[in-house]
Amino acid sequence: MKQTLFFVLFIFQLLCLSSFQPPETPPLKSAVPFANSITIEELKTTLFTFSSDSYEGRYTGEIGQKKAAKFLKEHYQKNGVLTPLGNNDYYQEIPSLFLPENTKASENVVAFVKGSIKPEEILVISAHYDHLGSKGTKIFNGADDNSSGTVALLEIAEAFQLAKEKGLGPKRSVLFLHLTAEEQGLYGSKWYVQNPLFPLKNHIANLNIDMIGRIDDTHLENSNYLYLIGADKLSSELHVLSEQTNKATLNLTLDYTYNRKNDPNRFFYRSDHYNFAKNNIPVIFYFNGVHEDYHLETDTPEKINYELLQKRVQLIFYTAWNIANREIRLTINN
Numbered sequence: 001m002k003q004t005l006f007f008v009l010f011i012f013q014l015l016c017l018s019s020f021q022p023p024e025t026p027p028l029k030s031a032v033p034f035a036n037s038i039t040i041e042e043l044k045t046t047l048f049t050f051s052s053d054s055y056e057g058r059y060t061g062e063i064g065q066k067k068a069a070k071f072l073k074e075h076y077q078k079n080g081v082l083t084p085l086g087n088n089d090y091y092q093e094i095p096s097l098f099l100p101e102n103t104k105a106s107e108n109v110v111a112f113v114k115g116s117i118k119p120e121e122i123l124v125i126s127a128h129y130d131h132l133g134s135k136g137t138k139i140f141n142g143a144d145d146n147s148s149g150t151v152a153l154l155e156i157a158e159a160f161q162l163a164k165e166k167g168l169g170p171k172r173s174v175l176f177l178h179l180t181a182e183e184q185g186l187y188g189s190k191w192y193v194q195n196p197l198f199p200l201k202n203h204i205a206n207l208n209i210d211m212i213g214r215i216d217d218t219h220l221e222n223s224n225y226l227y228l229i230g231a232d233k234l235s236s237e238l239h240v241l242s243e244q245t246n247k248a249t250l251n252l253t254l255d256y257t258y259n260r261k262n263d264p265n266r267f268f269y270r271s272d273h274y275n276f277a278k279n280n281i282p283v284i285f286y287f288n289g290v291h292e293d294y295h296l297e298t299d300t301p302e303k304i305n306y307e308l309l310q311k312r313v314q315l316i317f318y319t320a321w322n323i324a325n326r327e328i329r330l331t332i333n334n
């Protein structure tokens, strides 16, 4: 009796699972081993290095930021992730004239996994890597803001590269864009959209990551959450894909509080994705909300929740996988 019941339940479950699979979602199963290459250990080691004092708070144009750029470049070289620029050049230079007064020339750092079927279509995954520098003996290490997003990009790039080496690379190209001068007013992304490495119309979406390693006060009870901002603004297909991907994988609580029209915090306008959205490129901004260490010298790496960071990075990887591999390019709402 029991066994029969279990069998019936099992069949029922199978039916539910198969009817749940939306037609536009490519098989995520093949992505699992690559998502699993995004480990807590690697995220932690890299984040501790990137937000250490030796990077002096990564102030745009200064020694610490240059050192951080070099770290990113060498990380990609070590892992066999190529640059879209050729000649082993991973830097997109930004002249000081374009930047606010008294800011020295700086650079975005770019890496690239070329698509196998539609290489001309580009998914951009971005995170700013600059921060507030130092004041006297205080160093603003910016562990959450935005070493968390920076290491997310490195790990996602590694996962896609690994997939490519196993013959399962993305159909479309994925550009990893580490932006500078965000803290001064989104200058790195502004420069990128004015000087894109590929025709702007071929940029199919931007997933922007800025602060994903901490928990804010409103989620102390259920910390398995992430704020998503902007997903439905230009392409409702992107929002649906993002929701379906989450349900089929990590099943985090996706919080849309800051996505509301007229939200007083205006986060939609406050990080680099905004320069893509302005150009009619669908975006998702991933964010953990603010906390007591926001923009203070106490935003340090031991305060990051690495288990949660891993889940969030894996979710973004799966979402990127689905965007890059779907049959038809995401369409923009009428």
Ligand SMILES: [Zn+2]
Pocket (backbone or CB within 6 Å): 128, 145, 146, 182, 210, 211
């Ligand atoms: Zn930030």
